[in-house]
Amino acid sequence: MTKRLFLKAAFGLTLLGIASGTARADDALARVRATGTLKVGTETAFAPFDFIDAGQHVGLNVDLFEALGKDMGLKIQWVALPWEGVLPGLQAGKFDVVAGPVTITKARMERYRFLPPIADATDALLKRPNEADLAKPADISGKTVGAGKASSQLAQLQDYAKTLGQPVTIREYVGNTDAYADLAAGRIAAVANSYTNIAYVAKQRPDTFAVVEPPFGPKSYFGYLIPKAPESATLADALSAGIVKMKADGRLAALQKKWFGAASDTPDAVTAPEL
Incomplete structure (x- = not known):
């Protein structure tokens, strides 16, 4: 093998090594x-x-x-x-x-x-306990309901609200903690979130929150x-x-x-x- 061919071969192997290293880094x-x-x-x-x-x-x-x-x-x-x-x-x-x-x-x-x-992750509603006028999901008709900003639960709430008789005012929250605080203070009627999440919240604070049965969203x-x-x-x-x-x-x-x-x-x- 001539010196030129040897250098070309070595250079090719070097490029192959670099390419292989890049592939490994990308994996x-x-x-x-x-x-x-x-x-x-x-x-x-x-x-x-x-x-x-x-x-x-x-x-x-x-x-x-x-x-x-x-x-x-x-x-x-x-x-x-x-x-x-x-x-x-x-x-x-x-x-x-x-x-x-x-x-x-x-x-x-x-x-x-x-x-x-x-x-x-099926969507459901959290309310304050003993809210007789919110016995089922459809009862949010005409009320104000919170949900997490940019969440699937918000999108499901928006779709569900369109099926109800009266407009639902939907308030978006950066964090669910703020939504729950507004619910506890009576500033909104309910919060939409996954059944899993709100069942946990209601279990932790049964004197403050309750789940509206059944969930209203499609199975997810x-x-x-x-x-x-x-x-x-x-x-x-x-x-x-x-x-x-x-x-x-x-x-x-x-x-x-x-x-x-x-x-x-x-x-x-x-x-x-x-x-």
């Missing part, structure tokens, strides 16, 4: 394993999934990702944002996965890869999501396998009982959401 699972840290984006005002208690970040999401991290040998780094900034934060690469959790919808499935659902589920991109597929597959394992060995049901008071029946995947 989300390889990158996460290399750093030893999984960055998880969420909001911390969505009990019982994520909330602050005595200054500590707690909830089902915290426990579930701690278990996933142990199984995968990864440290979990939480990145907290107001909800309307969480999905844009994922797109901007601020974290690897969203743990909101997020209601699985057709529109979101077109943009994101969802992991196996971890809880029921909560799930975690990551970017829908080829380089993210390996990470999505690994996290999905971890959640399915937790479901099979009973750990997911145990966490649901701990935080919801009862296990929540969920499918291994949602392929055709009603929303």
